[in-house]
Amino acid sequence: METKDIHLVYGTDDNYVFPTAVSAASAAFYLRPGERLTLHLFDLGVSDAHYEEYCALVRRANATDAVSLVRHRLNKEMFEGFGAWRGSVVTYSRMMMEELLPDLDWAIYFDGDTLWLGSPGELWDLRDESKLILASVDPPTPMGTENPEFAWYRERGLDVDASGYLCMGLMLANLKTMREARIAARCRAFMKEFPNPRVVDQTVLNLVCQGRTAPLPPQWGVFSVWHGSVDLSKPSAVHYVTDVPWKRQKLNRLFSDVVLLWFEFCKRVLGRDELARFSPWCRFWRRGAFVILKHCQWALNVHPYVKSRLRNTHGIPRHAYQSIVERWTRGGQA
Ligand SMILES: [Mn+2]
Incomplete structure (x- = not known):
């Protein structure tokens, strides 16, 4: 059997190491025989202790030598003049992948x-x-209104086809062809002309690569606030956009089924009880409210505003949820 060499990249600063480790560990967990995974970490200020912890978590999910870890230390200067972002500037490294990984085709x-x-x-x-x-x-936006991103483009006289607009939080990048098309240089030129793009690199890449992109099948990058009809017990990936499981401060951040999956993975595969960080009362009411809502979809349909404010009220069918969790209990390569 020919070995499949897969390269997977994450970018993080010191604050985001743990969630990054959880995602990287879940990729390593599902690796199949005949597949090799290299995990590249674009590191913008990760401490050595946190890097060790990240490696240990990945190893806990998959201790075989099919998984290799590579650390790429970035320095802040490469993002100079790119403007602040509410997250970390390391997000911009996505635009530079072709240069940061010069030996890779994909x-x-x-x-x-x-x-x-x-x-x-x-x-x-x-x-x-x-x-x-x-x-x-x-x-689509919860209320079906226009994505404000398109107004941003319009105000600057930029023409972007709305139907081709993609979420760049999960992408499969053709680095060889991007290098030939000099995408990184074109992104830098864009940043010079239009600093502080609305959704950072996503705004830039959608414009610069326009016409040469394609959407992945919907199961790759299912928004947790919008998982609709995708069967998560089949190969897929969840994206917790604006609904990161480890933050449950706002009233509408409930313990939905898809959010609980993240905690189940932490507990069963990584041996970390992250739910214990929340008070029993918080867990009780946020879970209780979700269970009531998932069985009362009719009540949410009175007005689309109600549903859009509550975010994710879709449950995962019981058999699907159980099959996902049982797989984690059995262990990897099972
Ligand atoms: Mn994201």
């Missing part, structure tokens, strides 16, 4: 607020030489 980039529910090998097989980037579907 790489997968994943945000840290994600969880794999299938092998990265499945996603790797979707490489398409005619495209620069294959990225996840950007769901």
